[in-house]
Amino acid sequence: MASICFYLHVHQPIRLKRFTFFDIGKDIDYFDKERNKLYLERIIEKSYLPTNKIILELIHKTDGRFKISFSITGTLLEQLEEYPHVIESFEKIIKTGCAELVGETYYHSLASIYSLKEFVAQIKLHEKKLKEIFGKKPKIFRNTELVYQNQIGKIVESLGYKAILAEGADKILEWRSPCFLYKAKDANIILLLKHYRLSDDIAFRFSNSSWSEWPLTPDKYISWVSQVQGDIVNIFMDYETFGEHQWKESGIFEFLEEFPIEALKRGIDFVLPSEAIKKFKPVADLDFPNYVSWADTERDLTAWIGNKMQQFALNELYSLEQAILATKDRNIIDAWRKLQTADHFYYMCTKWFADGDVHKYFNPYDSPYEAFIIFMNIINDIKQRLRGEAEMKKEEALRILSDFSDIFWCHDGKVFKNLYELRDGLKNMSNETYSYHANNEKNDFSNWVRDVIKDEKLANDLRKVKSKEEASQIVENRIKELEKKIRRSIL
Amino acid sequence: MNKKIFMIGWEYPPYIIGGLGRVCYHLTKELVNKELEVIFLTPFPIDKKDERVKFISPKLKIVKIGSWINPYYYEKKKCNISIQGVNGVYYENILEEVKRFTKECEKIIREEEFDIIHCHDWMTFEAGILAKKIKKKPLVVHVHSTELDRGCGLGICKEIFEIERKAFEEADKIITVSNFMKNKIMEFYNVQENKIEVVHNAFGKYRMDDKEKKENKSSISKLIKNKKVVLYLGRVTLQKGPEYFLRAAKIVSDFYKDVVFVFAGYGELLTKMIELACELGIIDKVIFTGYLKDEEVEYLYRIADVYVMPSVSEPFGITALEAAFYGNPTIISKNSGVKEVLKNSILIDFWDVRDIANKILAVLNYDVLNEVLKENGRKDVEKITWSMQTEKIINNIYEKLW
Structure with a gap:
């Protein structure tokens, strides 16, 4: 039977203030401290603390046979610095040796598409942060929203990573199964592909009462997993599935408590990504000529760069790269990087009017237009700051x-x-x-x-x-x- | 035999004051297209010649009753009536005039045979109730605005409110033009939810005579050359928030040089608004057009760069649909029904003039925002047609009542 590789992505963006046209040039901070604090404290209570508690208990209860991997973005780790007990709850899990930290871009950015130099810089920043907080160096990498394409494999390999998590998209796999390891085309790095059906059963469908399989029981779920032919079932999702996307009332926590036990009972074991790449051999090379992500039914980038506003905002942002870095000003560089967080562009997505409520639920603004206006006002403020510095007289x-x-x-x-x-x-x-x-x-x-x-x-x-x-x-x-x-x- | 609808309106082309006349026109036309017969009863200005018959069909019978009914004080001079009416918005003797109209309707009600009564807004409600009483046929009241919207919280006319309340009680079904209004009448008129059906307005060209499509070489074109045009278009009355538009315009003009504000429409606050523009020091940047013909309105929509609707309370707001159809990005009040259909628009609180200015500046400065709003707004408008909405009325309401 195939082993389960269970991976959670933990992230919170640093949300922007309602920055108006009149705020441009007034030297106002871009980030909404109060709102971020409010959201963060809510998610700590609803998701991080209860979920970590369950995970730690599971590890103890199963004598370490339950295993889990995380990637935690730099933007979240930074925000959690004021909540040491939350960091500690992750630390406890990691110290058991049954959990693995996965690397990614510090700012949860789309730099891999816009600036490879910046992409590398952010991966290194994330490594530094993980070293600082957990004393660990990741061997496995996941890119923002599982965005992957051949070239990304090469770069990540050159930074010493052994494997990358990617989406097991039908358009790439075609007749092949996501339940084996693959080797990246033109790069010496392993690909672990998300089993999207089994992942989304939990992440998206768990509390959907109009789903024909609702309610999802651990027994039913594991019976599906046991039918899988192959080496590995990669179950990847947002950490916030537990307690935030799927509410406590839906029974998601009970599910999390029980499904690993059920799996082990049936002889299905858990593997960490770095164990998986030792245990199994890649079956073939896999070509990702175009960008693939884990989002929406299209599994592409349209949620972030699908409309003209998003494209414009991203181009404007990355066109400032040289000028920003040349300032050597830590604050302005950090602000610029925080603006790269993918969520800001997701909020500008206009697909959600047709696409259902998934996007809308996560949008703190009235509309994608509001998100764009705020973002562009901030870009113009940054430009003005850069100009101001450049024009300063002797x-x-x-x-x-x-x-x-x-x-x-x-x-x-x-x-x-x-x-x-x-x-x-x-x-x-x-x-x-x-x-x-x-x-x-x-x-x-x-x-x-x-x-x-x-x-x-x-x-x-x-x-x-x-x-x-x-x-x-x-x-x-x-x-x-x-x-x-x-x-x-x-x- | 075809079913027959007895419709009572108080605006019908070419005499259109607000959105209601347009709705009546399109609705009637679609009903007739769908093989129903319509008797359309409407007050008709006594002193006017009916120059243009809009459309003729053997299934449509238009019955006109000579009357001065005209709720707003547009033609003060001609009518020679004081403007110190209720709230200063109505004619002084409007209630009497409505009573007289109702009485005149009685004769026609007795003469005609029909299967359902469909009436529009408070001035027709008493006639509708009367028709129901006499012919024992189901009554549908179609609400385009209520006294609460027109009063803007400054006090309402109790008699009118009472007419509305009574009609909602007597009606077999109530049609509201938005959920925004549905919620309002549930809350303030104590109406049961299951009695209300929401039917949003759609966009439709209301200019019947397409031959008149002359290129408008308006004098405005010189004034707006090389400038961005910000458009207000609506009755100049408290309900529409004209003052907020001008106050936002003042802020915008401090930050954006090449801009012109076109203030189109007529109403009792027009003089005050001109004074306000002077006071704000932007009179050179605002063009007051006064009342406009349909083709002039269309011209304005075509040349505008952004349409702003800062209404205090807008049960629907069909002008926003029109503006979006003609390619304007729209900035509209959160207190409006149209936002339920025109999803690709920018929402504002009518009182927050700084934010309105902020949003106008964004649309003027960020071309790509303008472009996306334009494209998607137009798609929103095209999603709903009068044919669909009429279908909805027939299937969800008429079919269940007759």
Whole structure:
């Protein structure tokens, strides 16, 4: 009997503020902290905590025979930093050795389609984050929305990955089965293909009472799995299936508790992706000439780049790549990358008027037009910021670096009259002094830079850092940047 | 034998004031196409010659009753009637005039034979109830707007509200033009849900005489050269939110140079709106057209770059369908029925002028947004036809009543 490879994708986007035309150029943050917090806390309660609890119990109950793999996006991990107990609940599962972390793009982006350089950068950022939090380096890769095409295989292979998760789309497989391993065409990397029928039975149809197989019992489900001919059944889905897409009331948690037990009872075992590629051999090369994803019935990219608004927004966003990276400004680069998250483009999808409610349910906006307007206003704000920086005059840079008569009085008795002194002062001050001036309630350094020196950009950056070392570094970077501007204008 | 519908309206081409006349026209035409007979009873302005007979069919009989019925104060001069009526929106003696109209109808009701009564909005409701009483035939009331919509929360005419309430009670079936209105009459008139059937309006060309399709070399074309055109088109009355349009226009013009606002329509607030445009300092950017002929309206739809409908309460809003048909992206009030059909539009809260301006600026600045809204909006309009909607009325309502 074929083994089950059970994989969940865990992700939350960082949603945008209702950024209006009038906000352009006002130096307003793009991300809706409050709404993101609200959504995140809801999903933690409804999905992450109860699901992780069940998974951990299953591992213990089955003596480690139940196995599971996850990919957790960087955007979610970042948001979860304020909820250490949630991170810990994932950590506990991973520490059992029965769970494997899968790599992906940090920002859950479509960079693989628009900029391979950016794609690689985001994979590395994700690796770094996983190392930081879980101390693990992933060997298996999944691209955003399982988007795959031959070239992606080559790049991912070059980064040291052994296998990629992809959609077992009929248009690729034709007469072949998704229940075997395949080798990527032109790349030395294994493909694990999603069994979409058995995956979607849980992910999409579980609570659909008009489905002829409803209600889905563990017994029924596993009897289907047991009929599969092949080595492996890849059951891939969004983690949020449990408790969010399928509500608790639908019985989804009971199903999750019981189906693995039922499987093991019938002699069906679970494998991690990295075990699967050792245990089984690929049966053939598989050619993915065009992009394939796991979305909608078309299994293509139309949910993200199907209409002109989406295409335009994406082209605009990626056309800024060079200019953004050239700023070397951490904040603006990070904001630009957060804008790459695929969800922003999904919200602009106009297919959902016809396609049923799947898209609509996940859309925080009234309409795709609203989503596009907000996104484009932000793009224009970024452009303006880039222009503003580029056009800054030598005189302005000199002014910011000069001495000011309204000096900064530090709590430890020192005084600063310019950015150089602020930089050195920050480096040498005690942590107590720093947190006396910069804490959750206020940030005196940022305020002084804003009100006296009148450098909005540096003031904003200072507000976001968490330690005196970081603050000192930020000031140092700004000084270098301004000095460069002065030098350039002299030349 | 063909079944016969006794229809009572108060607008019929060429005398069209609002959407109702258009609905009556298309509905009647489709009913006749579907082999039903229609007696159309309508008030007819006494001082006007019936210049254009719209369409003739042996199955259609139009009965006109000379009357001054005209609920809005369009032709003040001709009628010589005070405008300090109820709410300042109606003629002072409208209630008496409606009573007189009802009485005149009685003669015709007794003379004619029919299978069902179908009447449109409050001015015809009493005549409808009377017809039901006399001939014991089922009564369908078709609601295009209620006193609550017209009153805009500023107070309503109790007598009219009562006429509406009574008609909803007496009716065998109520047709509303949207779910938005259905919910309203369930809540405020205490009507049972199963008594109501929603039949959305469709788009249909209401200009009957296609020969008149002259190229309109309007003087407007010079004023709008090389400029984007933002269009308001509707009665200039509180219900339609004209003030919000102008206030949003002010904000837009601060951020977008080459723009012209065409303010088309006539109504009791027109003078006030002209004053407001002066006060806001945008009088040079707003073109007030006054009342327009059908072909002029069509011309405006064709040249506009975006259509804005900031209605306070819009039971349907057929102009938005028309605008979308002629290729305008539409920005429409959340308080409207048309949004249920015109899904590819941008929704706004009528009071949020800053957001209206934000959305107008987006459509003006982001060409691709304009393009997608245009394409998809037109598709929405084409999804619903008068033939389909008439079919719905016959199958879901008439068939069950007669």
